[in-house]
Amino acid sequence: MNYSGSPSEKPVAAGDLDRSHIGQSVSFQANDFTVVFGTIAGIARTDAQVYLSLQGVGGGTHLKDEYDLPVGHNVYLQLDPLSSAGKSLSEVERVIKEKFDEIKHNLRDRDQKTDSE
Template sequence: MNYSGTGNEKATPASDLNRTHVGQTVSFEPDEFTLVFGKIAAIARKEGSVNIALQGVEGSGGLQSSYSLPGSQDVYLQPDMLTNTESTIKDLFGKVQENLRGGHKGDDRTDKL
């Protein structure tokens, strides 16, 4: 299949997954015939591999609820909207603070006689 994510997904090696990724939406190819989309329920590391368990898969028509991936394999994470929004707000707040402090250097607007 050669899935490489969509434009808004971030490629992350499976070995980089940690507890902060639990609950995030992920997509990956566990083999050349299968493409998986789901929410991460748990992540377990074994020597040389990473196991990913998905939420809500139990009893859903023969779908696997967990996958073992090599640590070097890319998985594709949806952007975390809360973190993105928080980052955007912090950036905007920083720009407002800079403007209020007179961040325009060299632009002296005082009247001179």
């Protein structure tokens, strides 16, 4: 298996994780057979390893809630929903403005035709 995230995720080296990432959704390939999806509850690190504690994952018979990863191991974080929403919103605003301008233009044309008759 070779997990490389989804289009809605960005790769980050485990060694680059810090306290600002706590609470974010994360996914990563823990070993050759396992892909993990969870929410970061805690992060600890040494020079060579990063220790991730995941919220809401443990307690199952086969689910671990703690993983140790090499600092260079990629994990995948969800793209910032607010910045993504902002991009989508600006696109929606542009389309609405274009439609509004088109309606104004059509109304002016109709008024001018009515005035000339």
